[in-house]
Amino acid sequence: MLSNRDQSATTLSDVEVVERVLGRDADSYQLIVRRYNRRLYRIARAILQDEHETEDVVQETFVQAYTHLSQLAGRCFFRLG
Numbered sequence: 001m002l003s004n005r006d007q008s009a010t011t012l013s014d015v016e017v018v019e020r021v022l023g024r025d026a027d028s029y030q031l032i033v034r035r036y037n038r039r040l041y042r043i044a045r046a047i048l049q050d051e052h053e054t055e056d057v058v059q060e061t062f063v064q065a066y067t068h069l070s071q072l073a074g075r076c077f078f079r080l081g
Contacts, residue, residue, distance in 0.1 A: 012031065014032065014035075017029075017031045017032055018032075018069055018072060021066075021069060022069060022070060029066055029069075032062075032065070033062055037058065037062075040058050040061060040062075041054060041055075041058050044057045044058055044061075
């Protein structure tokens with residue numbers, strides 16, 4: 001049986017997750033990171049061709065997205081490629 005958080009990972013839309021994060025549930029941001037980390041990493045790695053630089057760029061991207069999350073509220077689309 002899935003926990004509430006595990007179930008949320010599969011049933012909540014990105015917009016719903018962002019609403020939760022903006023509602024002071026910062027832990028929910030991990031759902032976004034888990035959903036998009038692999039794809040973002042692959043795209044950045046293909047461009048940068050350097051593992052360490054890719055890791056830094058991906059981390060900074062998620063930090064910047066989190067920092068500016070309120071600007072995306074209600075209209076966020078994290079889909080990559």
